[in-house]
Amino acid sequence: MATYEPAITALLCIDFYNDFLSVGGKLWPWVKEGAEEANLLENLRTIVRAAREAGIAIYHVPHHRWEPGDYVDWKYPSPYQLGAAERQAFAKNSWGGTFHKDFQVEVGDIVATEHWASSGFPNTDLEHQLKRYGKEKIICTGLLANTCVEATARIGMELGFHVTLVRDGTAARSHEALHAMLDIDGPTFAHEILTTAELVSAIRASASASEVSAGQASSKPL
Template identity: 80%
Template sequence: MTTPYEPKIAALLCVDLYNDFLSEGGKLFPWIRDIAKENNMHENLRTIIKTARQADITVYHVPHHRWEPGDYVNWKYPSPYQLGAAERQAFAKDTWGGTFHDDFQVQPGDIVATEHWGSSGFPNTDLEHQLKRYGKEKIICVGLLANTCLEATARIGMELGFHVTLVRDATSARSHEALHAALDIDGPTYAHEVLTTAELVAAINASASASASAV
Protein backbone atom coordinates (compact mmCIF):
# COMPACT_ATOMS: atom_id res chain seq x y z
CA MET A 1 0.00 0.00 0.00
CA THR A 2 1.40 3.40 -1.01
CA THR A 3 2.11 5.79 1.84
CA PRO A 4 -0.14 8.83 2.34
CA TYR A 5 1.43 12.18 1.49
CA GLU A 6 0.02 14.50 4.11
CA PRO A 7 0.61 18.09 2.91
CA LYS A 8 1.80 19.27 6.32
CA ILE A 9 4.68 16.80 6.44
CA ALA A 10 5.41 16.10 2.76
CA ALA A 11 7.83 17.98 0.50
CA LEU A 12 8.71 17.68 -3.17
CA LEU A 13 12.45 17.94 -3.83
CA CYS A 14 13.30 19.08 -7.37
CA VAL A 15 16.95 18.31 -7.95
CA ASP A 16 19.01 20.26 -10.51
CA LEU A 17 16.24 21.28 -12.91
CA TYR A 18 18.58 23.56 -14.88
CA ASN A 19 18.53 24.37 -18.60
CA ASP A 20 21.88 22.65 -19.04
CA PHE A 21 20.14 19.39 -18.12
CA LEU A 22 16.64 19.90 -19.49
CA SER A 23 16.75 22.04 -22.60
CA GLU A 24 17.90 21.63 -26.18
CA GLY A 25 21.27 23.34 -26.36
CA GLY A 26 22.03 22.55 -22.71
CA LYS A 27 25.56 21.29 -22.11
CA LEU A 28 24.40 18.09 -20.42
CA PHE A 29 21.09 17.60 -22.21
CA PRO A 30 22.57 15.08 -24.69
CA TRP A 31 23.38 12.85 -21.71
CA ILE A 32 19.76 12.41 -20.73
CA ARG A 33 17.77 13.19 -23.88
CA ASP A 34 16.97 9.67 -25.09
CA ILE A 35 15.94 8.15 -21.77
CA ALA A 36 14.04 11.30 -20.79
CA LYS A 37 12.06 11.01 -24.01
CA GLU A 38 11.41 7.31 -23.46
CA ASN A 39 9.97 7.81 -19.98
CA ASN A 40 8.21 11.13 -20.76
CA MET A 41 10.26 12.75 -18.02
CA HIS A 42 9.57 16.41 -18.83
CA GLU A 43 5.80 15.98 -18.85
CA ASN A 44 5.92 13.83 -15.73
CA LEU A 45 7.90 16.49 -13.89
CA ARG A 46 5.33 19.09 -14.90
CA THR A 47 2.51 16.83 -13.71
CA ILE A 48 4.13 16.05 -10.37
CA ILE A 49 4.96 19.67 -9.59
CA LYS A 50 1.48 20.84 -10.58
CA THR A 51 -0.12 18.10 -8.46
CA ALA A 52 2.07 18.92 -5.47
CA ARG A 53 1.21 22.62 -5.65
CA GLN A 54 -2.52 21.87 -5.93
CA ALA A 55 -2.26 19.65 -2.86
CA ASP A 56 -0.34 22.30 -0.88
CA ILE A 57 2.79 20.15 -0.76
CA THR A 58 5.76 22.50 -0.56
CA VAL A 59 8.13 22.48 -3.52
CA TYR A 60 11.83 22.59 -2.64
CA HIS A 61 14.43 23.43 -5.28
CA VAL A 62 17.68 21.56 -4.65
CA PRO A 63 20.24 23.22 -6.96
CA HIS A 64 23.73 22.10 -7.86
CA HIS A 65 26.55 24.56 -7.45
CA ARG A 66 26.74 26.90 -10.42
CA TRP A 67 30.24 27.03 -11.82
CA GLU A 68 32.34 30.16 -11.46
CA PRO A 69 35.94 30.85 -12.50
CA GLY A 70 38.36 29.59 -9.86
CA ASP A 71 36.15 26.74 -8.65
CA TYR A 72 38.14 23.76 -7.33
CA VAL A 73 41.51 25.39 -8.14
CA ASN A 74 42.64 25.30 -4.51
CA TRP A 75 40.79 22.14 -3.51
CA LYS A 76 43.00 19.34 -2.30
CA TYR A 77 40.76 16.49 -3.43
CA PRO A 78 38.17 17.54 -6.01
CA SER A 79 36.39 14.54 -7.43
CA PRO A 80 36.56 13.58 -11.12
CA TYR A 81 32.87 14.50 -11.29
CA GLN A 82 33.56 17.99 -9.97
CA LEU A 83 36.53 18.50 -12.26
CA GLY A 84 34.47 17.37 -15.23
CA ALA A 85 31.75 19.86 -14.36
CA ALA A 86 34.35 22.61 -14.12
CA GLU A 87 35.83 21.67 -17.48
CA ARG A 88 32.38 21.84 -19.09
CA GLN A 89 31.44 24.91 -17.04
CA ALA A 90 28.21 23.09 -16.20
CA PHE A 91 25.43 25.26 -14.77
CA ALA A 92 27.66 28.32 -15.07
CA LYS A 93 26.50 31.18 -12.87
CA ASP A 94 24.63 34.01 -14.59
CA THR A 95 24.17 32.01 -17.79
CA TRP A 96 21.11 30.46 -19.44
CA GLY A 97 22.45 26.97 -18.71
CA GLY A 98 22.69 27.73 -15.00
CA THR A 99 19.09 28.97 -14.86
CA PHE A 100 16.10 26.85 -13.91
CA HIS A 101 14.13 25.57 -16.91
CA ASP A 102 11.19 27.83 -17.81
CA ASP A 103 8.68 25.16 -16.74
CA PHE A 104 10.27 24.73 -13.33
CA GLN A 105 10.81 28.26 -12.10
CA VAL A 106 10.59 29.17 -8.43
CA GLN A 107 7.06 30.18 -7.41
CA PRO A 108 5.82 32.05 -4.32
CA GLY A 109 5.88 29.70 -1.36
CA ASP A 110 8.65 27.52 -2.79
CA ILE A 111 11.90 27.05 -0.90
CA VAL A 112 15.32 27.17 -2.57
CA ALA A 113 18.07 25.35 -0.71
CA THR A 114 21.64 26.53 -0.84
CA GLU A 115 23.67 25.00 -3.65
CA HIS A 116 25.36 21.62 -3.20
CA TRP A 117 28.96 21.18 -4.33
CA GLY A 118 28.96 17.39 -4.43
CA SER A 119 26.17 15.03 -5.43
CA SER A 120 23.89 15.16 -2.40
CA GLY A 121 21.67 18.13 -1.69
CA PHE A 122 22.22 17.75 2.07
CA PRO A 123 25.89 18.10 3.13
CA ASN A 124 27.08 21.69 3.51
CA THR A 125 23.66 23.14 2.61
CA ASP A 126 20.61 24.29 4.54
CA LEU A 127 18.27 21.68 3.04
CA GLU A 128 17.89 19.60 6.21
CA HIS A 129 17.21 22.72 8.26
CA GLN A 130 14.71 24.06 5.73
CA LEU A 131 12.81 20.76 5.80
CA LYS A 132 12.82 20.23 9.54
CA ARG A 133 11.94 23.82 10.45
CA TYR A 134 8.64 23.35 8.60
CA GLY A 135 7.99 19.88 9.98
CA LYS A 136 8.63 18.01 6.74
CA GLU A 137 9.16 14.28 7.27
CA LYS A 138 8.43 12.78 3.84
CA ILE A 139 10.48 13.77 0.80
CA ILE A 140 9.54 12.99 -2.79
CA CYS A 141 12.70 13.17 -4.89
CA VAL A 142 12.64 13.96 -8.62
CA GLY A 143 15.20 15.37 -11.02
CA LEU A 144 18.69 14.55 -12.23
CA LEU A 145 20.76 12.49 -12.56
CA ALA A 146 19.14 9.31 -11.28
CA ASN A 147 22.39 7.67 -10.20
CA THR A 148 24.24 10.77 -8.98
CA CYS A 149 22.60 13.81 -7.37
CA LEU A 150 19.12 12.33 -7.10
CA GLU A 151 20.31 9.08 -5.52
CA ALA A 152 22.79 10.82 -3.24
CA THR A 153 20.19 13.30 -2.01
CA ALA A 154 17.57 10.64 -1.43
CA ARG A 155 19.98 8.23 0.25
CA ILE A 156 21.31 10.84 2.67
CA GLY A 157 17.72 11.91 3.30
CA MET A 158 16.97 8.40 4.52
CA GLU A 159 20.09 8.43 6.69
CA LEU A 160 18.83 11.66 8.27
CA GLY A 161 15.51 10.08 9.16
CA PHE A 162 13.24 11.18 6.31
CA HIS A 163 10.70 8.96 4.57
CA VAL A 164 11.94 8.82 0.97
CA THR A 165 10.04 8.36 -2.30
CA LEU A 166 11.66 7.94 -5.71
CA VAL A 167 9.73 8.35 -8.97
CA ARG A 168 10.80 6.05 -11.80
CA ASP A 169 9.73 8.20 -14.72
CA ALA A 170 10.61 11.63 -13.30
CA THR A 171 14.35 11.24 -13.72
CA SER A 172 16.89 10.16 -16.32
CA ALA A 173 20.47 8.95 -16.63
CA ARG A 174 23.26 8.61 -19.18
CA SER A 175 22.46 4.94 -19.77
CA HIS A 176 19.77 2.35 -19.12
CA GLU A 177 22.27 0.51 -16.93
CA ALA A 178 22.74 3.56 -14.72
CA LEU A 179 18.99 4.10 -14.45
CA HIS A 180 18.44 0.44 -13.61
CA ALA A 181 21.14 0.52 -10.93
CA ALA A 182 19.68 3.66 -9.36
CA LEU A 183 16.04 2.58 -9.30
CA ASP A 184 16.07 -1.21 -9.22
CA ILE A 185 19.27 -2.12 -7.37
CA ASP A 186 20.21 0.81 -5.13
CA GLY A 187 16.83 2.49 -4.68
CA PRO A 188 15.05 -0.36 -2.88
CA THR A 189 17.86 -0.54 -0.31
CA TYR A 190 17.00 2.88 1.12
CA ALA A 191 13.81 4.33 -0.44
CA HIS A 192 10.50 3.62 1.25
CA GLU A 193 8.59 3.95 -2.02
CA VAL A 194 9.66 3.65 -5.66
CA LEU A 195 6.64 4.76 -7.68
CA THR A 196 5.59 5.82 -11.15
CA THR A 197 4.23 9.31 -11.73
CA ALA A 198 0.71 7.91 -12.05
CA GLU A 199 1.01 6.07 -8.74
CA LEU A 200 2.42 9.13 -6.98
CA VAL A 201 -0.25 11.47 -8.34
CA ALA A 202 -3.00 9.06 -7.25
CA ALA A 203 -1.50 8.85 -3.76
CA ILE A 204 -1.15 12.64 -3.43
CA ASN A 205 -4.70 13.23 -4.60
CA ALA A 206 -6.05 10.58 -2.25
CA SER A 207 -4.14 12.13 0.64
CA ALA A 208 -5.43 15.60 -0.23
CA SER A 209 -9.01 14.32 -0.33
CA ALA A 210 -8.58 12.57 3.02
CA SER A 211 -7.15 15.73 4.56
CA ALA A 212 -10.02 17.83 3.23
CA SER A 213 -12.59 15.36 4.57
CA ALA A 214 -10.98 15.44 8.01
CA VAL A 215 -11.40 19.21 8.32
Protein backbone atom coordinates in the same frame (compact mmCIF):
# COMPACT_ATOMS: atom_id res chain seq x y z
CA MET B 1 -0.88 2.65 -0.37
CA ALA B 2 1.64 5.42 0.12
CA THR B 3 0.31 8.58 1.74
CA TYR B 4 1.58 12.12 1.28
CA GLU B 5 -0.04 14.37 3.85
CA PRO B 6 0.53 17.91 2.53
CA ALA B 7 1.54 19.29 5.91
CA ILE B 8 4.51 16.93 6.26
CA THR B 9 5.51 16.32 2.63
CA ALA B 10 7.98 18.14 0.40
CA LEU B 11 8.70 17.70 -3.29
CA LEU B 12 12.43 18.02 -3.98
CA CYS B 13 13.18 19.38 -7.45
CA ILE B 14 16.83 18.45 -7.87
CA ASP B 15 18.90 20.36 -10.45
CA PHE B 16 16.02 21.48 -12.67
CA TYR B 17 18.45 23.52 -14.77
CA ASN B 18 18.33 24.31 -18.47
CA ASP B 19 21.68 22.57 -18.90
CA PHE B 20 19.94 19.32 -17.96
CA LEU B 21 16.34 19.75 -19.11
CA SER B 22 16.42 21.93 -22.22
CA VAL B 23 17.47 21.28 -25.79
CA GLY B 24 20.75 23.13 -26.16
CA GLY B 25 21.71 22.51 -22.54
CA LYS B 26 25.28 21.33 -22.04
CA LEU B 27 24.19 18.12 -20.32
CA TRP B 28 20.95 17.50 -22.22
CA PRO B 29 22.71 15.04 -24.59
CA TRP B 30 23.59 12.93 -21.52
CA VAL B 31 19.95 12.32 -20.64
CA LYS B 32 18.11 12.98 -23.90
CA GLU B 33 17.43 9.35 -24.85
CA GLY B 34 16.23 8.24 -21.43
CA ALA B 35 14.36 11.46 -20.75
CA GLU B 36 12.42 11.23 -23.99
CA GLU B 37 11.67 7.53 -23.50
CA ALA B 38 10.28 8.24 -20.02
CA ASN B 39 8.46 11.42 -21.08
CA LEU B 40 10.44 13.05 -18.28
CA LEU B 41 9.61 16.70 -18.84
CA GLU B 42 5.87 16.13 -19.00
CA ASN B 43 6.05 13.87 -15.95
CA LEU B 44 7.91 16.52 -13.97
CA ARG B 45 5.33 19.12 -14.99
CA THR B 46 2.57 16.75 -13.86
CA ILE B 47 4.23 16.02 -10.53
CA VAL B 48 4.95 19.66 -9.72
CA ARG B 49 1.43 20.69 -10.70
CA ALA B 50 -0.14 17.94 -8.59
CA ALA B 51 2.03 18.86 -5.62
CA ARG B 52 1.12 22.54 -5.86
CA GLU B 53 -2.58 21.76 -6.18
CA ALA B 54 -2.40 19.51 -3.11
CA GLY B 55 -0.56 22.09 -1.03
CA ILE B 56 2.70 20.14 -0.92
CA ALA B 57 5.72 22.39 -0.51
CA ILE B 58 8.12 22.71 -3.43
CA TYR B 59 11.81 22.65 -2.54
CA HIS B 60 14.34 23.57 -5.21
CA VAL B 61 17.60 21.69 -4.61
CA PRO B 62 20.18 23.30 -6.92
CA HIS B 63 23.67 22.19 -7.79
CA HIS B 64 26.49 24.68 -7.38
CA ARG B 65 26.60 27.10 -10.30
CA TRP B 66 30.07 27.06 -11.83
CA GLU B 67 32.29 30.13 -11.48
CA PRO B 68 35.88 30.74 -12.62
CA GLY B 69 38.33 29.29 -10.14
CA ASP B 70 36.06 26.51 -8.88
CA TYR B 71 38.00 23.47 -7.63
CA VAL B 72 41.38 24.97 -8.61
CA ASP B 73 42.65 24.95 -5.02
CA TRP B 74 40.75 21.84 -3.89
CA LYS B 75 42.89 18.98 -2.63
CA TYR B 76 40.53 16.19 -3.67
CA PRO B 77 37.97 17.30 -6.27
CA SER B 78 35.98 14.40 -7.66
CA PRO B 79 36.05 13.42 -11.35
CA TYR B 80 32.51 14.75 -11.75
CA GLN B 81 33.46 18.07 -10.18
CA LEU B 82 36.44 18.42 -12.47
CA GLY B 83 34.25 17.50 -15.43
CA ALA B 84 31.68 20.11 -14.43
CA ALA B 85 34.40 22.73 -14.25
CA GLU B 86 35.72 21.74 -17.67
CA ARG B 87 32.24 21.99 -19.19
CA GLN B 88 31.32 25.04 -17.09
CA ALA B 89 28.09 23.22 -16.22
CA PHE B 90 25.33 25.35 -14.70
CA ALA B 91 27.53 28.42 -15.08
CA LYS B 92 26.46 31.27 -12.83
CA ASN B 93 24.48 34.01 -14.59
CA SER B 94 24.08 31.84 -17.70
CA TRP B 95 21.01 30.37 -19.39
CA GLY B 96 22.25 26.87 -18.62
CA GLY B 97 22.52 27.70 -14.93
CA THR B 98 18.94 28.99 -14.80
CA PHE B 99 15.94 26.88 -13.79
CA HIS B 100 13.92 25.55 -16.74
CA LYS B 101 11.11 27.94 -17.70
CA ASP B 102 8.42 25.48 -16.55
CA PHE B 103 9.93 25.12 -13.08
CA GLN B 104 10.50 28.65 -11.89
CA VAL B 105 10.50 29.53 -8.21
CA GLU B 106 7.08 30.68 -7.02
CA VAL B 107 5.97 32.48 -3.89
CA GLY B 108 6.15 30.07 -0.97
CA ASP B 109 8.74 27.79 -2.55
CA ILE B 110 11.96 27.01 -0.70
CA VAL B 111 15.32 27.28 -2.45
CA ALA B 112 18.05 25.38 -0.62
CA THR B 113 21.62 26.56 -0.72
CA GLU B 114 23.60 25.06 -3.58
CA HIS B 115 25.28 21.68 -3.14
CA TRP B 116 28.86 21.24 -4.33
CA ALA B 117 28.87 17.48 -4.77
CA SER B 118 26.03 15.00 -5.38
CA SER B 119 23.80 15.17 -2.32
CA GLY B 120 21.59 18.14 -1.61
CA PHE B 121 22.16 17.77 2.15
CA PRO B 122 25.83 18.12 3.20
CA ASN B 123 26.99 21.73 3.67
CA THR B 124 23.58 23.16 2.73
CA ASP B 125 20.51 24.29 4.65
CA LEU B 126 18.20 21.67 3.11
CA GLU B 127 17.79 19.59 6.27
CA HIS B 128 17.11 22.70 8.33
CA GLN B 129 14.62 24.07 5.80
CA LEU B 130 12.72 20.77 5.81
CA LYS B 131 12.65 20.30 9.56
CA ARG B 132 11.81 23.89 10.41
CA TYR B 133 8.53 23.43 8.51
CA GLY B 134 7.83 19.96 9.85
CA LYS B 135 8.47 18.08 6.62
CA GLU B 136 8.99 14.36 7.23
CA LYS B 137 8.45 12.93 3.76
CA ILE B 138 10.52 13.84 0.71
CA ILE B 139 9.72 13.01 -2.90
CA CYS B 140 12.95 13.10 -4.91
CA THR B 141 12.80 14.04 -8.59
CA GLY B 142 15.28 15.46 -11.06
CA LEU B 143 18.76 14.65 -12.30
CA LEU B 144 20.95 12.69 -12.47
CA ALA B 145 19.31 9.53 -11.17
CA ASN B 146 22.46 7.76 -10.00
CA THR B 147 24.28 10.84 -8.71
CA CYS B 148 22.41 13.79 -7.20
CA VAL B 149 18.99 12.13 -6.89
CA GLU B 150 20.32 8.93 -5.35
CA ALA B 151 22.76 10.72 -3.05
CA THR B 152 20.12 13.18 -1.83
CA ALA B 153 17.55 10.45 -1.28
CA ARG B 154 19.99 8.10 0.42
CA ILE B 155 21.25 10.72 2.87
CA GLY B 156 17.67 11.87 3.40
CA MET B 157 16.87 8.37 4.62
CA GLU B 158 19.93 8.41 6.86
CA LEU B 159 18.65 11.65 8.39
CA GLY B 160 15.29 10.09 9.19
CA PHE B 161 13.10 11.22 6.30
CA HIS B 162 10.56 9.01 4.51
CA VAL B 163 11.92 8.83 0.95
CA THR B 164 10.10 8.36 -2.36
CA LEU B 165 11.76 7.87 -5.74
CA VAL B 166 9.88 8.30 -9.02
CA ARG B 167 10.73 5.84 -11.80
CA ASP B 168 9.85 8.18 -14.66
CA GLY B 169 10.67 11.37 -12.76
CA THR B 170 14.40 11.09 -13.29
CA ALA B 171 16.94 10.02 -15.91
CA ALA B 172 20.57 8.98 -16.22
CA ARG B 173 23.33 8.79 -18.82
CA SER B 174 22.53 5.14 -19.56
CA HIS B 175 19.84 2.53 -19.04
CA GLU B 176 22.29 0.62 -16.85
CA ALA B 177 22.82 3.58 -14.52
CA LEU B 178 19.08 4.16 -14.19
CA HIS B 179 18.49 0.47 -13.53
CA ALA B 180 21.20 0.41 -10.88
CA MET B 181 19.63 3.34 -9.04
CA LEU B 182 15.98 2.31 -9.23
CA ASP B 183 16.21 -1.47 -9.08
CA ILE B 184 19.42 -2.27 -7.20
CA ASP B 185 20.36 0.67 -4.97
CA GLY B 186 16.97 2.34 -4.52
CA PRO B 187 15.21 -0.56 -2.79
CA THR B 188 17.90 -0.55 -0.08
CA PHE B 189 17.01 2.95 1.14
CA ALA B 190 13.80 4.27 -0.45
CA HIS B 191 10.47 3.67 1.26
CA GLU B 192 8.52 3.99 -1.99
CA ILE B 193 9.50 3.72 -5.67
CA LEU B 194 6.52 4.82 -7.75
CA THR B 195 5.61 5.86 -11.27
CA THR B 196 4.35 9.38 -11.90
CA ALA B 197 0.79 8.07 -12.23
CA GLU B 198 1.01 6.17 -8.95
CA LEU B 199 2.54 9.16 -7.15
CA VAL B 200 -0.03 11.65 -8.42
CA SER B 201 -2.87 9.32 -7.46
CA ALA B 202 -1.44 8.98 -3.94
CA ILE B 203 -0.91 12.74 -3.63
CA ARG B 204 -4.50 13.51 -4.62
CA ALA B 205 -5.94 10.83 -2.36
CA SER B 206 -3.86 12.08 0.57
CA ALA B 207 -4.90 15.69 -0.04
CA SER B 208 -8.57 14.69 -0.13
CA ALA B 209 -8.21 12.70 3.07
CA SER B 210 -6.51 15.66 4.76
CA GLU B 211 -9.32 17.98 3.71
CA VAL B 212 -11.94 15.59 5.08
CA SER B 213 -10.05 15.26 8.34
CA ALA B 214 -9.70 19.02 8.66
CA GLY B 215 -13.41 19.48 7.94
CA GLN B 216 -14.40 16.95 10.56
CA ALA B 217 -12.15 18.60 13.13
CA SER B 218 -13.59 22.05 12.44
CA SER B 219 -17.17 20.76 12.74
CA LYS B 220 -16.66 19.36 16.24
CA PRO B 221 -18.43 21.39 18.93
CA LEU B 222 -16.24 23.39 21.27
